[in-house]
Amino acid sequence: MNRSEFIIATAFILFLAFCVGWFTCWLVQRFSRVTTADVAELDDMAKALHDAEETRDQAITYLQQREAELTNQLSQTEAELRAAMDGLRDARHEAEELRGYIERANQGG
Secondary structure (H helix, E strand, O other): OOHHHHHHHHHHHHHHHHHHHHHHHHHHHHHOOOOHHHHHHHHHHHHHHHHHHHHHHHHHHHHHHHHHHHHHHHHHHHHHHHHHHHHHHHHHHHHHHHHHHHHHHHHHO
């Protein structure tokens, strides 16, 4: 094999490698091409995800407000309960004093 035959053989092998590479690239692009339907579906999914996130944020905000309201209501109820218990305690004490006074009045009279 002389020099010119070697150069021609090398050029032919490089050309074949180029053709195989180009064909492979074309096949990959052909099979991985994104269609407009796929893009539309992705857009719909993104919109649905965005709507779901907004709904979730609104629900979290509502739950936080409701929790604050219920906590406030619970605090008020506990304060009313303490006041009622104090009033009941005072009324029992006063009733005991009145019973004692009545008993002393009945015994002395």
